[in-house]
Amino acid sequence: MTIQRVNKDNKNAISFYWNGKLLKGKKGDTLSAALLANNKLFIARSFKYHRPRGITSSGVEEGALVTLGKNASTEPNVNPSTTELYNNLEAFSQNAWPSLYFDFGYILNFLSKFFAAGFYYKMFIGIPPFEWGKGTSAWMFFEKYIRKIAGFGKASRQKDPSDYDNLNSFIDILVIGSGPSGINAALSASKAGFDVMLVEQDFELGGNYLNHQNKHKLNLLKEQLLKYHVKLKTRTTAFGIYDDKCVALVEKFDPSQISKNKIRQRLHICRAKKIILATGAIERTYAFGNNDLPGIMTVNAGKSYLNRYKILVGKKIIISTNNDSVYETALELNNAGANVVILDARAQLSNSQNNLIKNSNIRLLLNTVVHRALGKKCVKLVETAKEKNSKWQKSIRINCDCLLISAGWSPVIHLAAPHSEKPVWSHEQACFLPGKNNQDIIFVGSAAGIWNTLNCEKSGNIVNENKLNQKSEKNSVLPLFQTPINNNKSKNFVDFQHDVTISDIKLAHQEGFTSVEHLKRYTTLGMASDQGKNGNIIGLAIMGSALNKEINEVGTSKFRPPYTPVTIGALASRNKDEGFKLMRRTPFHEWNKTKNCVMIETGLWQRPWFYPFESQKLEDASCNEVKITRKNVGICDVSTLGKIMLQGPDASIFLDNIYINSFSKLSVGKARYGIMLRDDGFILDDGTVWRISEDCYLITTTTNQAGIVMSWLEELSQVRWPDLQIHLTSVTDQWAGCAIAGPKSRKVIEQLAINKEEVSDENLPFMGVKKLKIETIECLIARISFSGELAYEVYIPSDFANSLIEKIWEEASNFNGCLYGSEALGTMRIEKGHVGGSELDGRVTVDDIQLNKMISKKKSFIGNTLRLREGLIKPGRPRLVGIFPIDKNSKFKSGGLLYTSEKISGYPIGWVTSATYSPMMGHYIGLGFIENGLDRSINEEIILIDKLKSIKIPVDIVSPQMYDPEGKKLNV
Amino acid sequence: MIIIKCPFCGSRGHNEFKYGGDGSIKYPDLHDPITDWHDAVFQRKNIAGIQTETWQHIHGCRMWLLVDRDTLTHKIISVRPANPNIINILEKNS
Numbered sequence A: 001m002t003i004q005r006v007n008k009d010n011k012n013a014i015s016f017y018w019n020g021k022l023l024k025g026k027k028g029d030t031l032s033a034a035l036l037a038n039n040k041l042f043i044a045r046s047f048k049y050h051r052p053r054g055i056t057s058s059g060v061e062e063g064a065l066v067t068l069g070k071n072a073s074t075e076p077n078v079n080p081s082t083t084e085l086y087n088n089l090e091a092f093s094q095n096a097w098p099s100l101y102f103d104f105g106y107i108l109n110f111l112s113k114f115f116a117a118g119f120y121y122k123m124f125i126g127i128p129p130f131e132w133g134k135g136t137s138a139w140m141f142f143e144k145y146i147r148k149i150a151g152f153g154k155a156s157r158q159k160d161p162s163d164y165d166n167l168n169s170f171i172d173i174l175v176i177g178s179g180p181s182g183i184n185a186a187l188s189a190s191k192a193g194f195d196v197m198l199v200e201q202d203f204e205l206g207g208n209y210l211n212h213q214n215k216h217k218l219n220l221l222k223e224q225l226l227k228y229h230v231k232l233k234t235r236t237t238a239f240g241i242y243d244d245k246c247v248a249l250v251e252k253f254d255p256s257q258i259s260k261n262k263i264r265q266r267l268h269i270c271r272a273k274k275i276i277l278a279t280g281a282i283e284r285t286y287a288f289g290n291n292d293l294p295g296i297m298t299v300n301a302g303k304s305y306l307n308r309y310k311i312l313v314g315k316k317i318i319i320s321t322n323n324d325s326v327y328e329t330a331l332e333l334n335n336a337g338a339n340v341v342i343l344d345a346r347a348q349l350s351n352s353q354n355n356l357i358k359n360s361n362i363r364l365l366l367n368t369v370v371h372r373a374l375g376k377k378c379v380k381l382v383e384t385a386k387e388k389n390s391k392w393q394k395s396i397r398i399n400c401d402c403l404l405i406s407a408g409w410s411p412v413i414h415l416a417a418p419h420s421e422k423p424v425w426s427h428e429q430a431c432f433l434p435g436k437n438n439q440d441i442i443f444v445g446s447a448a449g450i451w452n453t454l455n456c457e458k459s460g461n462i463v464n465e466n467k468l469n470q471k472s473e474k475n476s477v478l479p480l481f482q483t484p485i486n487n488n489k490s491k492n493f494v495d496f497q498h499d500v501t502i503s504d505i506k507l508a509h510q511e512g513f514t515s516v517e518h519l520k521r522y523t524t525l526g527m528a529s530d531q532g533k534n535g536n537i538i539g540l541a542i543m544g545s546a547l548n549k550e551i552n553e554v555g556t557s558k559f560r561p562p563y564t565p566v567t568i569g570a571l572a573s574r575n576k577d578e579g580f581k582l583m584r585r586t587p588f589h590e591w592n593k594t595k596n597c598v599m600i601e602t603g604l605w606q607r608p609w610f611y612p613f614e615s616q617k618l619e620d621a622s623c624n625e626v627k628i629t630r631k632n633v634g635i636c637d638v639s640t641l642g643k644i645m646l647q648g649p650d651a652s653i654f655l656d657n658i659y660i661n662s663f664s665k666l667s668v669g670k671a672r673y674g675i676m677l678r679d680d681g682f683i684l685d686d687g688t689v690w691r692i693s694e695d696c697y698l699i700t701t702t703t704n705q706a707g708i709v710m711s712w713l714e715e716l717s718q719v720r721w722p723d724l725q726i727h728l729t730s731v732t733d734q735w736a737g738c739a740i741a742g743p744k745s746r747k748v749i750e751q752l753a754i755n756k757e758e759v760s761d762e763n764l765p766f767m768g769v770k771k772l773k774i775e776t777i778e779c780l781i782a783r784i785s786f787s788g789e790l791a792y793e794v795y796i797p798s799d800f801a802n803s804l805i806e807k808i809w810e811e812a813s814n815f816n817g818c819l820y821g822s823e824a825l826g827t828m829r830i831e832k833g834h835v836g837g838s839e840l841d842g843r844v845t846v847d848d849i850q851l852n853k854m855i856s857k858k859k860s861f862i863g864n865t866l867r868l869r870e871g872l873i874k875p876g877r878p879r880l881v882g883i884f885p886i887d888k889n890s891k892f893k894s895g896g897l898l899y900t901s902e903k904i905s906g907y908p909i910g911w912v913t914s915a916t917y918s919p920m921m922g923h924y925i926g927l928g929f930i931e932n933g934l935d936r937s938i939n940e941e942i943i944l945i946d947k948l949k950s951i952k953i954p955v956d957i958v959s960p961q962m963y964d965p966e967g968k969k970l971n972v
Numbered sequence B: 001m002i003i004i005k006c007p008f009c010g011s012r013g014h015n016e017f018k019y020g021g022d023g024s025i026k027y028p029d030l031h032d033p034i035t036d037w038h039d040a041v042f043q044r045k046n047i048a049g050i051q052t053e054t055w056q057h058i059h060g061c062r063m064w065l066l067v068d069r070d071t072l073t074h075k076i077i078s079v080r081p082a083n084p085n086i087i088n089i090l091e092k093n094s
């Protein structure tokens, strides 16, 4: 093949690298155009058989793929025909080793029998007859070799250095595609006063206008688009239409303008009132022998390379067609200096086509198709087949350096498919036309089966409701999907990207795969990165002929988004790194940081974990915190607890309904620990409720469940009990909370209070609540304890958090106190056997944690009925216990399983939910659940096994209240 | 993305909302027998067509809503407050 630029000036030259070699292209080229202009025709090795592959198109249906960039910026499996050329672009051929021209994997071409349809499935089952149905030792053996040679380009293992953006927009009318119908649709809507956005996947506006020789009309239309303020977006692909006309677009920025650390692509979610699909049509090829040889492409590609990029794709061009669309192109190629032969499958031509080529020296052969192409790394010779008396026979051979194919056009109806009825096969036009859709999606132009440019332009006039324009028109086309003569000697490709051939489809049929969805998965037809834009219909037709069915009876597999591949980075856009999720900081956050605090993520929260002294490690620091708190006093940031203000005359009734215990008798100025269940009887959450006044309570929830509980209480109040007069307000962010715990905590509070007597044991007894002024700020204080020590929780209005915590810390320091984080908090609550999130995992009942004494018998409450289901009250259910290792030096973690020494495998009798080193006990301790709880026989030997951490130790089952079981320390 | 027309806030994307559950369930009284509770909590129809669901406008007015939605097409037929007292107020005012 001898390819050349028609205009040989050096204007707008661009340098780029192909497999490391410096080449020149032109601004406005695609990578494919630039490669062709450099006579680089053979650019890739195929997926399975490593056959030489060349550029097959000028658009999204391209069969050859390349890799762009190096190292972290590597982008594999890129379509060179839609890739805009820019200065210093680096591109590589893929799937070839050691080099494109000498490829070791080509040997697979000769072993192709092994790689036929269903290869992987058969390997998984085993090789017949030895292994059939038994297993996959062959697969296990071959897998790593197969993976090495069969496959696409390799993605980088490094982090994508680019940034991506996202955007939401709302528009009256979104027009997708800027060809003759799209531009006119955008203009007609805009002139009628609608807010219109026109998106084009190409880097230039114009769609099929760009392939025309005369650009005058396009230039006029472009001026109009600006005049009528149509929002224009090029390099923008609509890759999916989702519910309620929500269109996902990905906008690529001009690659020549992107410097380091600049945004590369933008995910754009557009809400349109109407969507106009002016997405055009894709020219099909058909299957014949060696139809994958470099030098074979679509006729439209030949036209596009000539008129848009000024590249003549050959000197001796053969065009094979079954329709009228090629004749104008043939003439243009002929006028540009190529020798053109047309093979038309049809028996006769219309006058207009005849007139077009009448005065040229184009040679026309009717009743003729390509049977087989020949050549090594480029097509050199074409074997034709000719129809005589309704029988196809081998016919003459013709020399060529380029073979252009047009086997009809497929409207691009993909985007509407999820919202439409099944596409309708038009026998007359030999293509699928869009099915009816239930959204406001309107097809115009060749996407609607309208073929000539003038009619496409008219169909774009969407405002003047001339519905006649919307009808598809007659098209003189003879269905052609494969060479009519059986051809077993050479490969006849259906899907170039996945190397699926006619014989693969026939084999699938022989093996009983008749549904299209099965055919697709078994042969992998249409499952490569082009999603069968070229091969699907050929595959369906071949399956149809094997089944003796029409294509419409075979049906088509469902098109799903994305229309073309989308970079994962664009989908993630800004939702990565620190933008991955919201971050919640407590009002003490900045203050905590000044105290050398190490934070831990808890849900969305940043929560103090531990406060190391210099470079102390977690366990040392937290043990220290526990010891000091239990000896003197410790202060802990508990602001993350959920806080809900409940007000109204029916507040007490509401609480009685949602908690297992009674609240109506709780006196003002007192707090109570409560447990709430779900409807199904399992524990939802626990926390304390403070009665602030007759009809005002403060509910606290656990950190993790705060949002769920709030939403649940709102549901109950609005949906289930709308007549209860109550009001719920989330006040989590309004109050900063700190726990002051330890034997000296009252002394600290005394220093903070204006009058010491306010907080005496008498005036603020265990579970007492009151308002307390610290400095001039009114805070809430309750004497409640999670640590088991004499302890208080002080809630400070958030605005004053930092100043008051400084004051509290100052007083605590005077009593040799410390700050403690969630790690020490966890250790102390485990020592006390208080349940936390790892115990209350949604599968635990009140009986399981042995708190059934709390349940009020005088009332019913949410979950009270279903908690009594047979399986939930059956004796022997796992119950909460404490766990001690028998060898006090052994360590264990949560997640371990508990067995009796008689049976140490299979389903366990219990498990460990929490574990910690206890500085007070001097060894590891844990909480967990075990069948029958503490009622198990003492003589039994229990083994804790944690296979992930290779732990196997004998343990003792003890009461969960491991430290200060009498609770003496609460009242020092 | 589905658009839900909140009676209080207007048309919003469904990512502002939290799906609740079956909106046609009448929950029994707290004292009702276990069979009633069993049916209310566990028995669900799998409707291919229009079903009533509860959604909460969690990133908006926090109101619980009853939404009639076609499970085959995702089309939303109606949206109203789940609180019957509020429906009455809205109707009085309109």
Ligand SMILES: [Zn+2]
Residues within 6 Å of the ligand: B006, B007, B008, B009, B010, B057, B060, B061, B062, B063
């Ligand atoms: Zn709302």
